[in-house]
Amino acid sequence: MNTILVILLVAGASVAASYLLIKLGKVQDKDKDLIPDAVEEAVEDVKQDVEKKVKEVKRRAKRVKEEVKDVVEAVKEVGNQAEDVVDAVKGKPRKGRKPAAKQPQENNPAPKRRPRRGPKKAD
């Protein structure tokens, strides 16, 4: 009970002091809403900083989601390849891509590297 009373007294004294300073012309209040211009500017700066931070956090969350999706796809591929290893141990024939047919070396240059899967990330 006493704590609430003290808080109310401090808040009331702050409002009264602010009102007096504005009325005496010691603090500027161009729009006459009894909120000092310095306070309004500080609040506006904080709002802008918070908006920037929120935007950055959203951007990073989106990027993390993209990378997690890539990892999930890679883990699925590892699972598929591991099944192929088990099948090979059991003696089953190779399925999927077959090795390239043997050709003379001068007509069979080194195989081209496969392009990276997934959309190119612009970072």
Ligand SMILES: [Ca+2]
């Ligand atoms: Ca004002």
